[in-house]
Amino acid sequence: MTRSAHQLPAYALFASLLAAAGLPIYIHAPKFFVDEYGVSLGALGTVLFALRLLDVVQDPLLGRLSQALRHRRSTAVAVGVALMAVSMFALFAVPPLLPPLMWFALTLTGVFSAFSFLTICFYAQGVAKAAQLPGRGHLVLARWRETGALLGVCAASVLPVMLGLVMGAPFTGFAIGFAALGLGSVFAMRGEWRGADIAGPTGIAVVLRDPIARRLLLIALFNAAPVAVTSTLFLFYVESVLRAPGWAGALLLLFFLSAAVAAPLWGKLAERFSPKPVLLSAMGLAILVFAGTLLLGAGDVAWFVLVCIASGAVLGADLTLLPAMFSARMAVVAPQAAEGFGLWSLVSKFALAFAAITLLPTLQASGFDSGTTGNGPVAISTLIWLYAGVPCGLKLLAIGFLAATPMQKDDEE
Numbered sequence: 001m002t003r004s005a006h007q008l009p010a011y012a013l014f015a016s017l018l019a020a021a022g023l024p025i026y027i028h029a030p031k032f033f034v035d036e037y038g039v040s041l042g043a044l045g046t047v048l049f050a051l052r053l054l055d056v057v058q059d060p061l062l063g064r065l066s067q068a069l070r071h072r073r074s075t076a077v078a079v080g081v082a083l084m085a086v087s088m089f090a091l092f093a094v095p096p097l098l099p100p101l102m103w104f105a106l107t108l109t110g111v112f113s114a115f116s117f118l119t120i121c122f123y124a125q126g127v128a129k130a131a132q133l134p135g136r137g138h139l140v141l142a143r144w145r146e147t148g149a150l151l152g153v154c155a156a157s158v159l160p161v162m163l164g165l166v167m168g169a170p171f172t173g174f175a176i177g178f179a180a181l182g183l184g185s186v187f188a189m190r191g192e193w194r195g196a197d198i199a200g201p202t203g204i205a206v207v208l209r210d211p212i213a214r215r216l217l218l219i220a221l222f223n224a225a226p227v228a229v230t231s232t233l234f235l236f237y238v239e240s241v242l243r244a245p246g247w248a249g250a251l252l253l254l255f256f257l258s259a260a261v262a263a264p265l266w267g268k269l270a271e272r273f274s275p276k277p278v279l280l281s282a283m284g285l286a287i288l289v290f291a292g293t294l295l296l297g298a299g300d301v302a303w304f305v306l307v308c309i310a311s312g313a314v315l316g317a318d319l320t321l322l323p324a325m326f327s328a329r330m331a332v333v334a335p336q337a338a339e340g341f342g343l344w345s346l347v348s349k350f351a352l353a354f355a356a357i358t359l360l361p362t363l364q365a366s367g368f369d370s371g372t373t374g375n376g377p378v379a380i381s382t383l384i385w386l387y388a389g390v391p392c393g394l395k396l397l398a399i400g401f402l403a404a405t406p407m408q409k410d411d412e413e
Helices: 008-021 025-037 042-067 070-093 098-130 136-162 170-188 202-211 211-240 243-274 275-295 301-333 340-367 377-404
Strands: none
Touching: 008 070, 008 098, 008 136, 008 170, 008 211, 025 042, 025 070, 025 098, 025 136, 025 170, 025 211, 042 070, 042 098, 042 340, 070 098, 070 170, 070 243, 070 301, 098 202, 098 301, 098 340, 136 202, 136 243, 136 301, 170 301, 202 211, 202 301, 202 340, 211 340, 211 377, 243 275, 243 301, 275 301, 340 377
């Protein structure tokens, strides 16, 4: 095995850091600020959407910054990790030094800005890394990277719940653990940021002129939206529909652990049969499985366990294969890839913004009140349809776009 292949666990570790800072923030942070500081769901949704509007300008610029700093990327990444860790600690472990909503916005700006820059650097570096790997290098790297990411989501999703059993300030413990993971990730990747100067065209315009790249970005938007919706509403669904708040941590762990176990298997299937048909099959299965949550109610935890296992398993395909397909396309049209992944980061987070600005205010308008058992039938019905119905419709759109996208052999390597 080459040194290049030996370094793949470092990519998994760094991916776990990014994942721990991404999706779990949308799971924990809104509920944390509602419960601890009494901030309204509508106000939090507005802030989250405003931060995503910032990304509309920021992410393409961060892609250019990553490209400009490619020869000093190791130092730039270390600074980015430090900013993200400090901002995470301020978000969860420091009592607000400003009005809570302003503190929420300020600290999340630090987390998200650093997260965006690091994600762009990391995935752009992956294009160069994949070229050093045997066989279908993008799929090989994606198996390691996305499995690590899913394990990071597993840990970050349940760690505050588990820490709550042994300490009075679980989110402080979470922030400290996150900083330790950041330090370990920077050390593990210290020699991997070299060799990023690949010949080839650069610039956002180069990416957007390519019809396949444009279509993959659109698919990424519609395919990320269902995960954004369910992540935003998961805790509310478990607490108010299933009436099983004590199960939230275990169910999250089961969901993401199923995805982590399945991700390498989907990668192997894609190497054998090509990514597009495998991904289409997984997306169709996701709709069949998740539609069952429309029928669940109070006490149906056992059925929801089955949904978490099955839907988590098919999520492994989404998170592994689509980024690999985009990476392969970037290797063809824009090998430097930083600005391409600036756009990728933008569309992925815009999906989360869509969830925040539309779902939370809609839920609040229905009369839903987090943390109580007195929600009426309209509020509960609204929550169920937002949590289960909207993701299935969005997934159908993603399937249609992917089915209509012609893929070339180079895009599936």
